[in-house]
Amino acid sequence: xxxxxxxxxxxxxxxxxxxxxxxxxxxxxxxxxxxxxxxxxxxxxxxxxxxxxxxxxxxxxxxxxxxxxxxxxxxxxxxxxxxxxxxxxxxxxxxxxxxxxxxxxxxxxxxxxxxxxxxxxxxxxxxxxxxxxxxxxxxxxxxxxx
Amino acid sequence: xxxxxxxxxxxxxxxxxxxxxxxxxxxxxxxxxxxxxxxxxxxxxxxxxxxxxxxxxxxxxxxxxxxxxxxxxxxxxxxxxxxxxxxxxxxxxxxxxxxxxxxxxxxxxxxxxxxxxxxxxxxxxxxxxxxxxxxxxxxxxxxxxxxxxxxxxxxxxxxxxxxxxxxxxxxxxxxxxxxxxxxxxxxxxxxxxxxxxxxxxxxxxxxxxxxxxxxxxxxxxxxxxxxxxxxxxxxxxxxxxxxxxxxxxxxxxxxxxxxxxxxxxxxxxxxxxxxxxxxxxxxxxxxxxxxxxxxxxxxxxxxxxxxxxxxxxxxxxxxxxxxxxxxxxxxxxxxxxxxxxxxxxxxxxxxxxxxxxxxxxxxxxxxxxxxxxxxxxxxxxxxxxxxxxxxxxxxxxxxxxxxxxxxxxxxxxxxxxxxxxxxxxxxxxxxxxxxxxxxxxxxxxxxxxxxxxxxxxxxxxxxxxxxxxxxxxxxxxxxxxxxxxxxxxxxxxxxxxxxxxxxxxxxxxxxxxxxxxxxxxxxxxxxxxxxxxxxxxxxxxxxxxxxxxxxxxxxxxxxxxxxxxxxxxxxxxxxxxxxxxxxxx
Numbered sequence: 001x002x003x004x005x006x007x008x009x010x011x012x013x014x015x016x017x018x019x020x021x022x023x024x025x026x027x028x029x030x031x032x033x034x035x036x037x038x039x040x041x042x043x044x045x046x047x048x049x050x051x052x053x054x055x056x057x058x059x060x061x062x063x064x065x066x067x068x069x070x071x072x073x074x075x076x077x078x079x080x081x082x083x084x085x086x087x088x089x090x091x092x093x094x095x096x097x098x099x100x101x102x103x104x105x106x107x108x109x110x111x112x113x114x115x116x117x118x119x120x121x122x123x124x125x126x127x128x129x130x131x132x133x134x135x136x137x138x139x140x141x142x143x144x145x146x
Numbered sequence: 147x148x149x150x151x152x153x154x155x156x157x158x159x160x161x162x163x164x165x166x167x168x169x170x171x172x173x174x175x176x177x178x179x180x181x182x183x184x185x186x187x188x189x190x191x192x193x194x195x196x197x198x199x200x201x202x203x204x205x206x207x208x209x210x211x212x213x214x215x216x217x218x219x220x221x222x223x224x225x226x227x228x229x230x231x232x233x234x235x236x237x238x239x240x241x242x243x244x245x246x247x248x249x250x251x252x253x254x255x256x257x258x259x260x261x262x263x264x265x266x267x268x269x270x271x272x273x274x275x276x277x278x279x280x281x282x283x284x285x286x287x288x289x290x291x292x293x294x295x296x297x298x299x300x301x302x303x304x305x306x307x308x309x310x311x312x313x314x315x316x317x318x319x320x321x322x323x324x325x326x327x328x329x330x331x332x333x334x335x336x337x338x339x340x341x342x343x344x345x346x347x348x349x350x351x352x353x354x355x356x357x358x359x360x361x362x363x364x365x366x367x368x369x370x371x372x373x374x375x376x377x378x379x380x381x382x383x384x385x386x387x388x389x390x391x392x393x394x395x396x397x398x399x400x401x402x403x404x405x406x407x408x409x410x411x412x413x414x415x416x417x418x419x420x421x422x423x424x425x426x427x428x429x430x431x432x433x434x435x436x437x438x439x440x441x442x443x444x445x446x447x448x449x450x451x452x453x454x455x456x457x458x459x460x461x462x463x464x465x466x467x468x469x470x471x472x473x474x475x476x477x478x479x480x481x482x483x484x485x486x487x488x489x490x491x492x493x494x495x496x497x498x499x500x501x502x503x504x505x506x507x508x509x510x511x512x513x514x515x516x517x518x519x520x521x522x523x524x525x526x527x528x529x530x531x532x533x534x535x536x537x538x539x540x541x542x543x544x545x546x547x548x549x550x551x552x553x554x555x556x557x558x559x560x561x562x563x564x565x566x567x568x569x570x571x572x573x574x575x576x577x578x579x580x581x582x583x584x585x586x587x588x589x590x591x592x593x594x595x596x597x598x599x600x601x602x603x604x605x606x607x608x609x610x611x612x613x614x615x616x617x618x619x620x621x622x623x624x625x626x627x628x629x630x631x632x633x634x635x636x637x638x639x640x641x642x643x644x645x646x647x648x649x650x651x652x653x654x655x656x657x658x659x660x661x662x663x664x665x666x667x668x669x670x671x672x673x674x675x676x677x678x679x680x681x682x683x684x685x686x687x688x689x690x691x692x693x694x695x696x697x698x699x700x701x702x703x704x705x706x707x708x709x710x711x712x713x714x715x716x717x718x719x720x721x722x723x724x725x726x727x728x729x730x731x
Contacts, residue, residue, distance in 0.1 A: 008722060015588075018609045020234055022590055022597065035725035039713055040653065043671075043698030046715070054723050057729035070588065073696035074673040083701070108609045109590025109597070 005059035005125040009034040009118075010049060012042040012071035014062035018025045022111035030115035031122040034069060041065070041074030042103075047087040051094065054133060060100040060125035064117065067105040077105070097128055118139060150218040155225065167198060167222055171211065178211050178224050179233070179253060181323045182274035189213035189283060192274045194236050195253065199223040208232055231304035243267040251690040271301055272327040277318035285317050286374025301326075315368050317375075330416055348378050348387075353441055401648075402612040402639040405596060405631060407583060409618035412466030412473070412573040419451050419534040420462065420570055426451035426549055427567045428535060431483060434569045438490060448495045448567075455495045456566035460550050461487060462532045463503040466610065467573030477573035478622040481507045484571040485516055488525045499525045500563055502532040502552050510624065528563070530555045535568060539658040574622040587613045595621045606635040614638055653712040655700055657686050661707035668699035668708060 011017040023030065039045060041123050042065025050061045063084065065077040084103045091098045101123050106114045150163045154170060154509040161170050166189060171178050181193035196211040201221040207647075211224070223229060234257045241250050241259075245266020254262065273292075275355040278301055281290040289312045294303045303309045319327040347367035350360050368375035369389050414422035414430050422428050427450050429437070440446040450456050461484045467477040481503070488499040505525070508514045521527070530553045539545045540562070547564035554561050576594030577583075584591040589608040591597060597613045599607040608613050617628040642648070662673040662685040669677040669686055676692035677699060679685075688708075697710035706715065 004168075006726065008725055016534070019590075022609070025600065026597075037718065037721045037725060039697060039718070041696035041698060043696050043709060044701050044713055046701040048715075049718055052719055053726065054724040056723055058722075058726055070585075071673075073694055073698070076673065076696045076698045079671055079698050107585070107590075108588055109584055111590065145606060 002066075003126055003129060005130070006057065007034045007037045007060040007062055007121060007125060008053040008058045009037055009062040009064060010042075010045050010080060011038055011106075012065040012077070013040045013074075013115065014036055015066035015070065015105075016042075016114065017065055018108035019064075019106040019110045019114045022108065023114045024111075026111045028111055028115045030118050033122045033125075034118050041073050041076035042069065042080040043071075045080060045083070047083065047090075050087065054096055054100070054131065057131060057133070059128075059131045060102070060121055062102050062104060062117070062121050064104045064106045064114075067107055070107060079116050095132060097132075099128060100131070122126070152216050152219070152543050153221040155223060161216065163217070165215050167200070167209070167211040167216055168196060168345075170216060170222075170415060176224055177630050179256075180212055181272060182276055183212045184276060184280075184321050186377050187276065187279045187321070190275055190279060193240070193272060195233055195240075197229060197236065199226050199229050201513055230257060234259060238262040238264055240272050241266055242270045244324065244439055246270070247272065249323050270324050272324055273301065274323060275301075276321040276323065277301060277327055280317045282378065284374055285313075285315055285368050286372035286596060287311055287315070287368075290318060308573070313371050315366065315375075317368075332433065340658070347376050359426060362387075377666075385517060402614065402642055403587065404614045404632075404635045404639060405583065405587065405589075405619055406615070406635075407577055407580070408618040408621040409574040409622065410577050412477075412575050414465050414570045414572050415486050417465060417620060420465065420532070420568070421535040421612050422570055425535065425568070427456075427548060429567070429569050429570065430572045431480070431487075432572070434487060435483075438487070438494075446494070448491060448497075449618060450567055455490075456497050458498040458500070458547075458565040458567075459488075459495075460500045460502065460532075460548070460563060460565040460568045461493050461571060462535075462550070462568060463501065463571045464531065464569040465572045466575070469505060473573055473575065473624070476507060478509075479624045480571040480573060482510070482513055482516075482624065484569070485520055485525075487569055488492065488520055489516075492523050492525060497566070500550070500565060501525065501527045502550065503527060503529060504531055510626065526553060528556075528561070533560075539564075574618060577619070580619065589613055589615070595619065606631055606638055612642070650691065651693070651695045653695040653710070654690055655688055655695060655697060655708050655710045657688055658707045659683065661705050662686055663705050663707070665704065667702055667704065671698050671702050 011020060017036070020036060042063060043065050050063070053061050063080070065080055066072065068077055068081070071077045080103065088098050088101060091101055104117045106117060148159050148163050151158060151160055152170065154174065155176060157174060159170065159174060168178055168180065168183065178196050178198065182190055182197040183196065184323060191210040191213045194210055197208055198211045198706050199222070200207050200209050200214065201223070202219065208228070209435040211340050237250060237253050237257060238259060241254060242264035244250060245262065245268065247270050248508040250272070252385050269666070275292070278290045282288050287302055289309045290301055291304070293337060294300055294301060316329045319329045326655035347363045350358060364370045370596055376389060379389065411430060411432050411604065414420060420428060422430065437444050437448060438446060448455060463480060463484055467475065467480060468471045488501060491497050491499050506517055508517045532554065533551045536549050536551070539547070539549070544562070544564040547566060548568055550563045550565060552563065576591065579595050580591045580596065584596060588610045589596055596608065596619050598605050598615060598620060599609055607618060608615055616632040616635040617623070620631070623631070664679070664684040664686065666679055666686060669679060674692050674694055676689045678689065680687050695710065697713050
């Protein structure tokens, strides 16, 4: 049986979430591996959310927002770019392959792009195999709202 | 300018100083014959037919009315015996040169000339110079001029050769009183004007245009070619014509937008086997529609390129639609407009009409009935996609015709159908810039047509609030469907307007004053300038109205003092736990 990765997708409400919706209403067929969490803006994505997802056993995390310049909140996604670039460099130190995490831009009109992005990350993570963080280690990590 | 008093044919009248006598007479409805005068051209006094008698005190003079400025106290006689005698002589002199010109013959009859005393010449140019002045002073093309002297004087172009400076405006022929100048004009040339451009440089684009106002076509307007003319500006009584008007981009603040950007006709040239662009008598649907228009270039007559009516017409359906090579979808409207064409051709040209179709899709109210009516009108229907169009005859019957090769799938054999004219029922395509427009309004255009929010439940809305779509930009549709959709979009906008208020975001962020350390990282991040700093309490404060709840500040707050309402850290952590319920050990 092929390994089916479990990927958490954190999507901005205005572009990517709507784009994913469009993929659905357009009846586009794509991998069912991404589990979606909606936020108002990709700028809301605190790196701890991503760590939390990995700690809870996610094999990959996908953060998606509006294309640069298209942010509903003018420039929330620019803040995301800065934050995620820095965060990605730290992932290795946690023992997580940086390839398991991806930041993508999907607009409300890009249902087909959403499908392609999901298929891509699913394939990439499938090749990497299950997450190396052991269940035992997971239990020890306790996240709470600071 | 001061006013003066003059007496004309015994009538006292007041007018401005130095007004021409002709203008005074015209105002009072007194007719003075003239051959070389036009209100938009400077008077010139060439034909001298407008000669009148002017009395000033004891002095009596014969002057030309068109360019003689009136002064105070003069008395003008426009039809005295002396005037009639002089005019008669002038007309006879002119007839000695141009003996068979209609306007002169009419004048001769009016002034009792049975046969001119000096004989009749064969020329038809009376050398009035209207054309020359029109070309030089008004149009500014400077193509026509006078050449030669005395008896050899004539109007001509330089060296009598055709000039490339001539812009073929036709103004010279228009003003010529004798019809000496002719513009080459035949059915074939009219037919060449078929492309959808305007017929005159200044025109109302089409009969139903909104606003119903004429526009100037910069491509063909004489002013933009030579800097001259501006006749429209001179004759417009309300001074509405402005040649200097420039395209301007204006910012308009609106609360809702309805996109109804329409469609593009499929370029039939992409299917070379149909010979569009190669054979003159192969027309696209829109071109035929234009020709068919009663106010169009042929006045609604159906003509071939040679100006004759066709005896047989072929209509090829599904050009660029239901075609794996181009558009897979059905363009919906083509079957019905093709039937309309067939009906009109039968009615106007009484030609044999052949339809080449894959399936007849007569989906609307009364459409199927119309199809049956056409069957009774003996319009021919051949089921099969036309394979090719050629002009290569195999027998005498096909000579000079366009031959459509088609497999008649009902007969099960290949046929060759010779026709005079072919109309391609070209399909509907999205506009080239639809992706750009879609991107601007943050809506999607899947196959190029804009995607509605929901195909059944929200057919005119889009994923972006306040943006609505109507018409063929959403997908191919006919006029009734477009009107229905447009009405729906308009009432959606109306309901927004009549409510008078919109809902603001409730999911804003708030600052927990206890935890805030006053680092101000958040205020530098907020692109909506909703976060300010309370100097007294040394904490950040969020303005509820400005905040739209993106949560960027909450994600960045190092002390976790900012709470993004409805998207709190606890809620999102729980959600992440929730989506990973099956992997949590």
